[in-house]
Amino acid sequence: MDITLEKASDTNASLKITLTPADYKPEVDKKLKDYGRKVQLKGFRPGHVPASLVQKMYGKSILVDEINSMLSKTVSQYIRENKLQVVGDPVPDREQADAIDWDNQTDFAFSYTLGLASEFDIDFGDLPSVTQYEIQAGDAEVNSTIAELQQRFHSHSHGEEVGEGDTIYGELKQVNASEGTESFSAKTAFPMAQMAEEAKGQFIGKKKGDVVTFALEQAFPDEKARANATGVKKEEAANLTGEFTFEVDDITRHEPAELNQEFFDKVLGVGAVTDEEQFRTKVVEIIRGNYARESAQLLRLDIEKTLLKNTPILLPDEFLKNWLLEVNEGKFTPEQIDEQYDDFTKSVKLQLIKNKIADKADIKVEYNEVLDVTRQMVREQFGFMGGENEEMNQTIDRIARNYLMDEKNNGQNYTNTFNRVYDDKIIDYIKTQMTIVTQDVTVDDFKALVENR
Incomplete structure (x- = not known):
């Protein structure tokens, strides 16, 4: 087998693969023998159909299947081993493939067009700082939250x-x-x-x-x-x-509920606080907790924006637009592709950046990590506490495993959860490498920041 990569530019290349009988014949012969043992043909005892007849009946289809399988594995392996930053899918030269004479040829040549991202690197030391916002709840916010709680527990x-x-x-x-x-x-x-x-x-x-x-x-x-x-x-x-x-x-x-012990117990649990001052302190924590997820999401967006802005990457634009048209099978016009292309390239570049960071930092995701996240999702969704209750933990575990292995959606639940865990681990690592500045903001100021994003 001969494999050659020819780069026309930083973002465009072709991968040429030449196969000879030595590459495919052993596996083809093996499969022909298997067919010979299994095929049932009138006039012949099972396992005694002449090899020449098996070759005539199944030889071409076995050859085509084997070479297609070999090409798929070879292209993927070459890209992986040479760490090519391929965007989109390799596109085969269909005219060349259609011209093959499967009945008479023994050597086969194939060509794939590749779209590549240009080389880039990430130096965290050169990146500007990003801001993590700590929400500070003032008297007005605390009072309005307490009033809402009083209405809720009326x-x-x-x-x-x-x-x-x-x-x-x-x-x-x-x-x-x-x-x-x-x-x-x-x-x-x-x-x-x-x-x-x-x-x-x-x-x-x-x-x-x-x-x-x-x-x-x-x-x-x-x-x-x-x-x-x-x-x-x-x-x-x-x-x-x-x-x-x-x-x-x-x-x-x-x-509205009165500010008394009964109300404090209903909101926070029995005995959590014993007076209004302690209750107000807890309310501040509740407010900050309510905005913690939004604050974390805002930090994530700012980190991603900073990475994109400070990491120049060239993409094969013409190749990608043609590829998008083809894989979407006429669902979009060229004009619609153009309209959405900038957003698409941002997501492509961001994933390339994250993948490079993960590769350098040797970030991996194990099955148990995916399972733990799914268990927590089950607890939150169904209100299960788990803890020391072994029977409840077993129930949570069973639901989580069934969700991840759901055959109805071909394992998509596992893939989606894996990708989320993988992305979270990359972001957590980036936070340890970038300079993050903490800034206190009021609830109103934070709401304005979120709206502007």
């Missing part, structure tokens, strides 16, 4: 008069039913929050025992809200229109 009370956010309970009656149908009536509840604004004035201020006459479809124009208010199915609620009466039996409203 209590109920009974009101004397109907207010804006109340729920009113009573009897709903239809005034004029259609001829031949029974008048609708039901004991039900009206959440004022679901009522149309223009209809609320008829109810606000009413007391127990008061009767309101109103048009149901005007109070609840949304059929889903009307179904909730009447207690019937959505399709049935669509037919409930016209004049109705509602007699108020009870009025309930949400009261």
